[in-house]
Amino acid sequence: MRHSAPEGEMSKTASRxxxxxxxxxxxxxxxxxxxxxxxxxxxxxSNLRPSVATIRFADRQTLIRVLRNPEMGFGDGxxxxxxxxxxxxxxxxxxxxxxxxxRPGRRGLLSRWLLWAQRNTLNGSRRNIRRHYxxxxxxxxxxxxxxxxxxxAYFPDERxxxxxxxxxxxxxxxxKIWLQAGETVVEAGCGWGGLALxxxxxxxxxxxxxxISHEQIAYARERARREGLSNxxxxxxxxxxxxxxxxxxxxxxxxxxxxxxxHYLELGNxxxxxxxxxxxxxxxxxxxxxxRPLSLWIKRRIFPGGHPPALRSVMDIFEPQDFAxxxxxxxxxxxxxxxxxxxxxFERSYEQVQSQYGPxxxxxxxxxxxxSIAGFRTGTMQxxxxxxxxxxxxxxxxxRAYLYEGxxxxxxxxxxxxxxx
Amino acid sequence: MRHSAPEGEMSKTASRxxxxxxxxxxxxxxxxxxxxxxxxxxxxxSNLRPSVATIRFADRQTLIRVLRNPEMGFGDGxxxxxxxxxxxxxxxxxxxxxxxxxRPGRRGLLSRWLLWAQRNTLNGSRRNIRRHYxxxxxxxxxxxxxxxxxxxAYFPDERxxxxxxxxxxxxxxxxKIWLQAGETVVEAGCGWGGLALxxxxxxxxxxxxxxISHEQIAYARERARREGLSNxxxxxxxxxxxxxxxxxxxxxxxxxxxxxxxHYLELGNxxxxxxxxxxxxxxxxxxxxxxRPLSLWIKRRIFPGGHPPALRSVMDIFEPQDFAxxxxxxxxxxxxxxxxxxxxxFERSYEQVQSQYGPxxxxxxxxxxxxSIAGFRTGTMQxxxxxxxxxxxxxxxxxRAYLYEGxxxxxxxxxxxxxxx
Numbered sequence: 115m116r117h118s119a120p121e122g123e124m125s126k127t128a129s130r131x132x133x134x135x136x137x138x139x140x141x142x143x144x145x146x147x148x149x150x151x152x153x154x155x156x157x158x159x160s161n162l163r164p165s166v167a168t169i170r171f172a173d174r175q176t177l178i179r180v181l182r183n184p185e186m187g188f189g190d191g192x193x194x195x196x197x198x199x200x201x202x203x204x205x206x207x208x209x210x211x212x213x214x215x216x217r218p219g220r221r222g223l224l225s226r227w228l229l230w231a232q233r234n235t236l237n238g239s240r241r242n243i244r245r246h247y248x249x250x251x252x253x254x255x256x257x258x259x260x261x262x263x264x265x266x267a268y269f270p271d272e273r274x275x276x277x278x279x280x281x282x283x284x285x286x287x288x289x290k291i292w293l294q295a296g297e298t299v300v301e302a303g304c305g306w307g308g309l310a311l312x313x314x315x316x317x318x319x320x321x322x323x324x325x326i327s328h329e330q331i332a333y334a335r336e337r338a339r340r341e342g343l344s345n346x347x348x349x350x351x352x353x354x355x356x357x358x359x360x361x362x363x364x365x366x367x368x369x370x371x372x373x374x375x376x377h378y379l380e381l382g383n384x385x386x387x388x389x390x391x392x393x394x395x396x397x398x399x400x401x402x403x404x405x406r407p408l409s410l411w412i413k414r415r416i417f418p419g420g421h422p423p424a425l426r427s428v429m430d431i432f433e434p435q436d437f438a439x440x441x442x443x444x445x446x447x448x449x450x451x452x453x454x455x456x457x458x459x460f461e462r463s464y465e466q467v468q469s470q471y472g473p474x475x476x477x478x479x480x481x482x483x484x485x486s487i488a489g490f491r492t493g494t495m496q497x498x499x500x501x502x503x504x505x506x507x508x509x510x511x512x513x514r515a516y517l518y519e520g521x522x523x524x525x526x527x528x529x530x531x532x533x534x535x
Numbered sequence: 536m537r538h539s540a541p542e543g544e545m546s547k548t549a550s551r552x553x554x555x556x557x558x559x560x561x562x563x564x565x566x567x568x569x570x571x572x573x574x575x576x577x578x579x580x581s582n583l584r585p586s587v588a589t590i591r592f593a594d595r596q597t598l599i600r601v602l603r604n605p606e607m608g609f610g611d612g613x614x615x616x617x618x619x620x621x622x623x624x625x626x627x628x629x630x631x632x633x634x635x636x637x638r639p640g641r642r643g644l645l646s647r648w649l650l651w652a653q654r655n656t657l658n659g660s661r662r663n664i665r666r667h668y669x670x671x672x673x674x675x676x677x678x679x680x681x682x683x684x685x686x687x688a689y690f691p692d693e694r695x696x697x698x699x700x701x702x703x704x705x706x707x708x709x710x711k712i713w714l715q716a717g718e719t720v721v722e723a724g725c726g727w728g729g730l731a732l733x734x735x736x737x738x739x740x741x742x743x744x745x746x747i748s749h750e751q752i753a754y755a756r757e758r759a760r761r762e763g764l765s766n767x768x769x770x771x772x773x774x775x776x777x778x779x780x781x782x783x784x785x786x787x788x789x790x791x792x793x794x795x796x797x798h799y800l801e802l803g804n805x806x807x808x809x810x811x812x813x814x815x816x817x818x819x820x821x822x823x824x825x826x827r828p829l830s831l832w833i834k835r836r837i838f839p840g841g842h843p844p845a846l847r848s849v850m851d852i853f854e855p856q857d858f859a860x861x862x863x864x865x866x867x868x869x870x871x872x873x874x875x876x877x878x879x880x881f882e883r884s885y886e887q888v889q890s891q892y893g894p895x896x897x898x899x900x901x902x903x904x905x906x907s908i909a910g911f912r913t914g915t916m917q918x919x920x921x922x923x924x925x926x927x928x929x930x931x932x933x934x935r936a937y938l939y940e941g942x943x944x945x946x947x948x949x950x951x952x953x954x955x956x
Contacts, residue, residue, distance in 0.1 A: 272933050272945065403926075404854040425860055429847040433825040438914055439846055442863035447931065493859055493926050505824075505914050510868065512693050518939040524693065 128174075129155055135177050142184065146209045152177060166209055167201025189411030193478040203480075204457075207488035234374040234419050236353055240326050251306070251333050256467065257459035262306035262333075265368035265398065266449040266497045276455040279448075284312040287367060290441065290501050291396050292511055292523045293317040297362040300324070300388050302354035303369025307334025307347070313365075314346040321347045322361070324354050354384060361388050364395035371400050371422050378423075378430035386435045386504075394440075394503040394510075400449070401425060401498045409485075416482050422495060432502055440510065441501040449497040450490035457483040549595075550576055556598050563605065567630045573598060587630055588622025610832030614899040624901075625878075628909035655795040655840050657774050661747050672727070672754050677888065678880035683727035683754075686789035686819065687870040687918045697876040700869075705733040708788060711862065711922050712817050713932055713944045714738040718783040721745070721809050723775035724790025728755025728768070734786075735767040742768045743782070745775055775805060782809050785816035792821050792843050799844075799851035807856045807925075815861075815924040815931075821870070822846060822919045830906075837903050843916060853923055861931065862922040870918040871911035878904040 136150045136157035143150075149168040150157040171177040176196040180187035191197035199206050251262075258264055259280045267279035268286045287309070293299065295318030304310050304323035307330070313319050325331050331351040338344045354369065364385050373381055385395060400422040407413070408420055425442070432439060460467070460483055468476040489495035503510055511523035553576040560571055561578055570589040571578040592598040597617040601608035612618035620627050672683075679685055680701045688700035689707045708730070714720065716739030725731050725744035728751070734740050746752050752772040759765045775790065785806050794802055806816060821843040828834070829841055846863070853860060881888070881904055889897040910916035924931055932944035 268934075270934070270936065403857050403859050404850075424850065424854065426847050426850040426854065429825075429845070433845065433847065436824050438824050438865060438867070438917055439863060439919075440865045442860060443935065444859060444861045445934075446859070447933065496859055498860075512868065513689075513691070513866075514864065514935070515691065515939045518936045 132174060132177075133157070135174065135181065138181055139177065142181070143210070144213045146213045148206060148209055165201070167199050167203070167206035169206065170198045170200060172196040172198075183410070185410040186414070189409075189415060189478075189481060192481045193415070193474050195473065195477060204484050204487050204491075207485050208492050211485075211488045211492040211494050234372065234377055236355065238419060239353060239372065251329055253467070253471065254306075256463040257456050261308040261312075263308050264305055266400075266445055267452040267455075268445060269448055269451055272451070276452065279452070280308075281312075284309055285316075286517070287365065287396055287398060287499065288313055288317050289517055289523075290499065291363050291365060291394050292509070293319050293363065295319065298322070298360075299363045299365060300357055300359070300361040302357065302364070302366040302384075303372070304330075304334060304349065305368065306330050307337055307349060309365070309367055310334070310347045310349070311338060311341060311343055314343050315341070319346075319362075322350060322357075322359065323347060324350050324352055324357060326351065326353055355380065357384055357388055359388070360390065362393055364389050364393065366396070367398040369399070370397055370428070371417070371420050374419060374421055375405070375423060375427050375430070378427065379434060382431040382433075382435050382437075385431065385437075389504060391436075391504040391506040392508065394501065394507050395437075396499060396501050397428070397431070398499045399423070399428075399497075401428070401496045403493070403496065412482070412485075415478060425498065425500075428498075428500065436505045437502045438505065438507075439500060439502050441499075441514065443499045445497040445499060446490050446493060446495065449495070450487050453483055453487045453490065457487065553595060553598075554578070556595065556602065559602055560598065563602070564631070565634045567634045569627060569630055586622070588620050588624070588627035590627065591619045591621060593617040593619075604831075606831040607835070610830075610836060610899075610902060613902045614836070614895050616894065616898060625905050625908050625912075628906050629913050632906075632909045632913040632915050655793065655798055657776065659840060660774060660793065672750055674888070674892065675727075677884040678877050682729040682733075684729050685726055687821075687866055688873040688876075689866060690869055690872055693872070697873065700873070701729075702733075705730055706737075707938070708786065708817055708819060708920065709734055709738050710938055710944075711920065712784050712786060712815050713930070714740050714784065716740065719743075719781075720784045720786060721778055721780070721782040723778065723785070723787040723805075724793070725751075725755065725770065726789065727751050728758055728770060730786070730788055731755070731768050731770070732759060732762060732764055735764050736762070740767075740783075743771060743778075743780070744768060745771050745773055745778060747772065747774055776801065778805055778809055780809070781811060783814055785810050785814065787817070788819040790820070791818055791849070792838070792841050795840060795842055796826070796844060796848050796851070799848065800855060803852040803854075803856050803858075806852065807858075810925060812857075812925040812927040813929065815922065815928050816858075817920060817922050818849070818852070819920045820844070820849075820918075822849070822917045824914070824917065833903070833906075836899060846919065846921075849919075849921065857926045858923045859926065859928075860921060860923050862920075862935065864920045866918040866920060867911050867914065867916065870916070871908050874904055874908045874911065878908065 132152045132155035136152065136155060139150055140157055147165050149165045151168055151170045152174065153172070171180070171191070173196065176187070176191045179191060180197075188197065254262060254264060259277045261280050261284070263280040263283065266283065267276060268283035269279040270282050274282065293313060297319045299313055299319050299321045301310050301321060301323040304325045307323060310321045310323040311334075314321050323334070325334070328351060331349050334349045338347050338349065354366075389395060402422050402424050405424040405427055408417070408422065413420060431437075457480075460479065464476060464480075467479070486495070490497070515521070516523045553573045557571050557573065557576060557578040568586050570586045572589055572591045573595065574593070592601070592612070594617065597608070597612045600612060601618075609618065675683060675685060680698045682701050682705070684701040684704065687704065688697060689704035690700045691703050695703065714734060718740045720734055720740050720742045722731050722742060722744040725746045728744060731742045731744040732755075735742050744755070746755070749772060752770050755770045759768050759770065775787075810816060823843050823845050826845040826848055829838070829843065834841060852858075878901075881900065885897060888900070907916070911918070936942070937944045
């Protein structure tokens, strides 16, 4: 409790104001099973028992900030320690997400300013990406898996461990684009190099992998050297727009969210130039049921320049190139599970994060991870894997059974039945 | 040969004109391995050996009709017997499709007039559908499978028989929306009732199935009665827009092509009203890599009001309802295979079709079936199955492995790991 209430009339007025502010927030939240509290004032019962959690505001100013700008006010208030959640943290966020589902936020001036300020020009992308991914490999090592996969895992079994599931994800995407030994692959946005090295090591392909995060590329190169894969995998510290050369397949896991809608046509051209009309590719990305601005708080504090697209927008990449969409899989619930592992490990290292990066940073990341779980659980976020092929691609697998049977893909380039001679 | 060439100067001029017309067509076709011929005039060698086929025009007028309006001229010329193809029929059409891929046809006045004249109002749909599907059940029985499935089959094995593959398709779609005994399903555009009866018989669900083709509904009802399934399946002769009541799942196989882009928002509303926020559904339809008008000839002679949509357009159904796309599978090559079976059977009954429906009708359908094979082989047509679910659907299968393992879907409504207590 930061401010103690003054005595007498002042106190009564203050308390009436506090009740008014809390009930205003209640109206914004709708019928959500949450209790709301200020130090000396608890909002009247929500009538929705059992309540999932209590959201406690340290003072009136914090509550007013939330009322004026819910996303920024809540995110920053939590980061500063002025908002605490008592009860099930993730469930409380789920409730808030569910409530906000039918009440799309207004897209204010700040949001439009951010779109401009964080636009993904060549320099803008570098700045945006570095802010998130160059936090230091040591930070991510605290809570990621051994492969340093900072993207959705694939759990063949719901109870698989994170390490297994990240390896399964790597195989899932490689098999989805039916990699064959000796082929060439270009990867856009390669993270710490886990996928590129896995493709080279386990599928015998040659990989050229692009990334603009300096820290990640350095880490990936060192790993390639240590594993003796430097002659098979080339890590290039450059933007996807500078991809040159011809490849059999294009792959990108977790980059599209950072590309920005206005660059999808350009990305399509880059892919077409890379794989021609006969190649194939895969995009793995966080998406939405329909396009809307990312949470302002996430956009300002976590992912500058980020936008998870709706499938409709992604068609800007494929349509002008006459690429055929072969397969779309929604792995939203696998991302919720992945994030549960990350948050669990993050919590285990919480003391260390706090002492190394400060309590604000620690709280901010706790909110970001828990909020992401809530987003994927409630379906306000989706995770799409899209497989596509050029119009002249002749080696498309006959169906998807091979993905699940551990078999080789049966391909369809066998002579067709000629019904008329 | 219909017209014999006159002698002397006249003949020389005529022959010069013919050569000019043929070489004009050659320019339109581009570098296609096809020979072109008029009765007394063969177009100079295409330099692309081996040539796949010779396209022979009975007279100059037919050739001029093709030059003035390629789609209608070719389709009607073939129907009238004034154009013949010597050599591999389907391959010749494939070559033409490939050539036209990069040369999108102009969208003329006639095309726009057709859009208006064939618009899918309640009455328009009835007229459009009856023209194709009320040709008589006996006609379709000649070349369809026992289940009377007039949509793309699913071949678990490329060499499966058509009968097996159509049954496999029925199971594939039922399993994709994880039907459970006792549930209720609404089907829009139920054909001859094969899927509705299969769902009731094999999955123990109650089905309400809509269709505006009188002949098909009569056939379906009779079958339900004969199989003793009338209390489980209700066949309704009505438009999908008149679907009322609440169901667990929505399914539509091969109807979307007839709905028309301008009705997708409405269809989305119909689906939402039928399954609410917690249901799920499947759409199976012929689609495209990007939206463009259907061949004029197909639109006038075969499928009035038809339009195979791009995935982008289909999002008009899902986005306003906050439906999540869970799975998209492209079965284009399965449709090519299905059509090969149909054409093969059609050819076996050719004499009968000719004597019952006339030689024009027989040729028209031969062109339509062969042209469709070419369309799916070359990828100018796609076949999409899209699975979707409402935002409150809580029973989504954990992954797609169960589809291929013959197992029950493992669902994700088990308690989530609560990472923070």
